[in-house]
Amino acid sequence: MSGPLPNLDANLAVALDALLTEQSVTRAAERLRTSPAAMSRTLARLRRVLQDPLLVRAGQVMVPTPRAEALRDEAAAVVRGLAALLTAGGGIDPAALRRTITVQAADVVGAAVVPGLLELARRQAPGVSLRVLAEEWEAGPALREGRIDLEIGNIGHVDPETRVEELITLRMAAGVRAGHPLTEGTLTPARLAAAEHVAVSRRGRFTGPLDAALAEHGLTRRVGAVLPGHLAAMALAAAGDVVCLVPAALPGESRSPLGDVAQALGLRLLDIPLPLPPLKIGMAWHPRHAADGGHRWLRDAVRRVLRPEPPAEKLAD
Known part of the structure; x- marks a missing residue:
């Protein structure tokens, strides 16, 4: 018999998708309209949850780890599924x-x-x-x-x-x-x-x-x-x-x-x-x-x- 589900946070999936797509804390923060400091804290939390650095510095840029590369498409699919689940079936404000x-x-x-x-x-x-x-x-x-x-x-x-x-x-x-x-x-x-x-x-x-x-x-x-x-x-x-x-x-x-x-x-x-x-x-x-x-x-x-x-x-x- 399976145990109780962990405390799931859908915002982490959204942040993971943004970080893996942008490969930049600053750009991911801009995309989600939050501060770079808040996005840095979220990245640290994701690293603890997934037990992987996810993004590491290479010179002036951040590059994904092999685990992050493997998660990229899956994270995007999860976010699309969340959007379909939580978006009303009618119209939507494109700006949102x-x-x-x-x-x-x-x-x-x-x-x-x-x-x-x-x-x-x-x-x-x-x-x-x-x-x-x-x-x-x-x-x-x-x-x-x-x-x-x-x-x-x-x-x-x-x-x-x-x-x-x-x-x-x-x-x-x-x-x-x-x-x-x-x-x-x-x-x-x-x-x-x-x-x-x-x-x-x-x-x-x-x-x-x-x-x-x-x-x-x-x-x-x-x-x-x-x-x-x-x-x-x-x-x-x-x-x-x-x-x-x-x-x-x-x-x-x-x-x-x-x-x-x-x-x-x-x-x-x-x-x-x-x-x-x-x-x-x-x-x-x-x-x-x-x-x-x-x-x-x-x-x-x-x-x-x-x-x-x-x-x-x-x-x-």
């Missing part, structure tokens, strides 16, 4: 949010979305911090287990318990540097095939929808390199005479934040004279977050960044 939000996204999606999310957080929810992870986990289990709060991108997995909302539909354009030979004259399938390409594939594949479309015209292209992310491919195209595929807005629609990333790198976006399947960008989350006020703020923020005038969230969400 104190949490780290973990988002999984491809590199170009993160580069397109995070600046807008940070700007909204500064104005509306200054206590929110963002952690963006690469597409390293299978999103369905990661959402279910609480390792990530939101997936943003081309949602390919089918999981009946995952909520998915499509946000924007994009086309694929050819990204080249200014002055690339393809920027002169009419871009034909033959000219596109004759150019050197850089492909993007997390699995290292050399072929994709563009190759199938070229094959319909009896054409093949040469892929000189396959890279795991769009940003590296865009940087390579911006520096040399290679072509990369870039997600861009559909004709007649407003500019896409993803296309803006390519243009910020100095790329010219050329219309591809071939029918290619559209790219749908959406977001996915676990239903346990559906009524959480902080998570609703996050989803609405993503809509505002990716869509100029997002509709109000449905009550069935």
Whole structure:
């Protein structure tokens, strides 16, 4: 038979999450709106409770111990669970949010979305911090287990318990540097095939929808390199005479934040004279977050960044 529960203090879990995220007593104190002296006392208490230094000084900075590294994700999950438990199911004041939000996204999606999310957080929810992870986990289990709060991108997995909302539909354009030979004259399938390409594939594949479309015209292209992310491919195209595929807005629609990333790198976006399947960008989350006020703020923020005038969230969400 188990003994009585120890005297639990939820504030310790919140403080542990802040300390392990910020790796600074001063910044953790600012995040929780307390004094550095009070946070130092809390750190000393955590060290006694956990019997580990947690954070140790290395020069001018504090670094986590191996035990602290192992506790980081668990502490964040506990704080998220506490927030879900103690937050009313309706609205929430974003200025009162104190949490780290973990988002999984491809590199170009993160580069397109995070600046807008940070700007909204500064104005509306200054206590929110963002952690963006690469597409390293299978999103369905990661959402279910609480390792990530939101997936943003081309949602390919089918999981009946995952909520998915499509946000924007994009086309694929050819990204080249200014002055690339393809920027002169009419871009034909033959000219596109004759150019050197850089492909993007997390699995290292050399072929994709563009190759199938070229094959319909009896054409093949040469892929000189396959890279795991769009940003590296865009940087390579911006520096040399290679072509990369870039997600861009559909004709007649407003500019896409993803296309803006390519243009910020100095790329010219050329219309591809071939029918290619559209790219749908959406977001996915676990239903346990559906009524959480902080998570609703996050989803609405993503809509505002990716869509100029997002509709109000449905009550069935």
